[in-house]
Amino acid sequence: MDGLLVGVDLCDEYTQVNCPEEEKLWTVPTVICRNKNADEWYVGEEAYAHTLKGDGIIVDKLLNLALRDGTATLGGVRYEGKELLFLFLERILQLPAQEYQKGKPEYLVIAVKRLEPRLSRMLQEIVLRLGILKEQVQVISHSEGFIYYTLSQKKEVWNNTVGMFDLSEVGLRYYEMKVQRGMKKVMVVAEYEDLEEGVNLDVLKKPSGGHLADRILTSCAERMMAHKAYSAVFLTGKGFLSQEWAGNLMQYLCSRRKVYIEQGIFARGAACRAQEGAQENASFTCICDGRLKTTVSMKVLHRGQETNVTVAAAGDCWYDRVSVIDVIPDRQNTVDFIVTSMDSRKKKLISIPLEGFPKRPDRTTRVQIQVMFLDERTMEVTLRDHGFGELFPASNALIRQEVML
């Protein structure tokens, strides 16, 4: 792959950029500044510098601004949040392009803290304006970035449970990841929990504040990690740039396991994902936020044989998964789905009766089944009567049902 592969961790406070197998990590505050006197834009530290100099107006929290359809007025011109985010990303992506003397990214992965369909669509629209096609971009969660980063390390790092604390200006989050073997395809499950024990990073600068934070985080780590076998623990986020304040925490974490302090894990993970995305051969199934934890299938008759058709598989991105299949019921007036949970391997049958569909001779109703997901646990099924050509014209019969998985 000769093209540029880029991983971006896009947060409201900072944005980090990395390319696969490259050590260099760009960390840029997510701010943009417009020159008061000219149509010139600056991002990151440069934006702060111009603002301090007094010749620019700065806007921060760009992700949040774009997501809530907010606007900002700079130099008498009102800009939409999306437009500002576009300008920001355009400049951010120039960093690796200039460094490695390459054009626009051939595959781009953006990791975000909380994955939402709207955010994903918005980012895809923005990067499309940058000339990057939908097939060349993927928006993933921090959990997925964590998975990809961890799996890019030596096996001894992830052959057991892997934990990670992310201490940033907005709070403390604990991630946990496990590799499950013994299935057709290796499955990696990651979960996270936002903890209340987050501390203001300014307090860490004072010894008393640091001691307090150390005590709080140590007790938090004891609670989260008790009775589990870890192969590694990662510490990331601005809060762990220095560990002088965290003596007790480090002592607890370092007993019988390896602890890694690493910055830019999500951007590096996104870069690994970009590498795999470009190769299109996922070697494992990834189960985390933004991805389905269940497999939905249907039993159908094909070539005289009963066979299973997968409508959505565990590990699929639920927010952009839309399946459409056509079936013809044969002496049956329901459409049945089998939901298989990856956690318990238990199977659940969901049957939707074709109520309100016209009565016709057997096998003369074509039903279009559309399945999409409203969130990880809610499936929306739409059944449409497509009739049977001109022999039995379609009616307007339609069934829409939400199914809890």
Added chain:
Amino acid sequence: MSLLLCRQEHVKRPYFMELMGVHLYSSQELSYVIFNHPMLVLDDFVDERLLTFLREELDKGFLALKLERWLKSGENPDEALMIILQDCDYYSMAEVGRFRQMAAALRKKHPADFLRMKADELFSLRQYGRAVEIYRKLLEYPKGEQVDDLFFGRVYNNLGSCYARMFQLDKAFEAYVNAYQKNQQDAVLERLYDLSRIDERLALNKELQEEITEKQRELWEQKLKMAREKARQSKQVKELEEMFRQDTVKRQTGEANQLYQWKQEYRNMA
């Protein structure tokens, strides 16, 4: 009980099934027509036009090639239909087997009977114009053991029904008169009576009038009255009345649509 999985067939130019007046958009519809209307497909159905449809629209090039070779081989051409049914996977092997037996049984029928069944099938599909062609051809058959007066009586009767449904009442009347001469059935006489009551120009001759008893006349009058009342109360008539109550602009649009629909229906059946 099961769900049949449909293959994705992006048909842009559907196959027009002339004998039924319908377009077919999928391999399932094609299978359905073959299985349920064998009389319409047993002769010359698998032709170049169908092969082109299979090849270009249903993306079944291999099947088209197989059929082409089969037809050239000189083997039983009916077997080509089984090949289609098997390939399209809409019917089970057992059902295809049943169809094979049914086709063989139909082939054993007397040619006149076979043709009459085909015409009857077209009649049931409201393809009256096409049915008339076959019924008229059947009337040219020489009289024989199978083709007796009873046979001709049925053919004339059905011919009359075709004409009546195409509103060609004079031709219908003539056909029913011939049918009655052949089979002397009261049902045919009743139809003649009904036509004479509907259209004043169609008068029953003296002989036929004498055939009708007073009791029959009363009963048929009663039935005719009920039929007229039923028609008056029908949904279609109510809709027309409603349309005529609307303002001029809406009414004219409605009239134009209705006339277009009737024309289409008539052209399809005639």
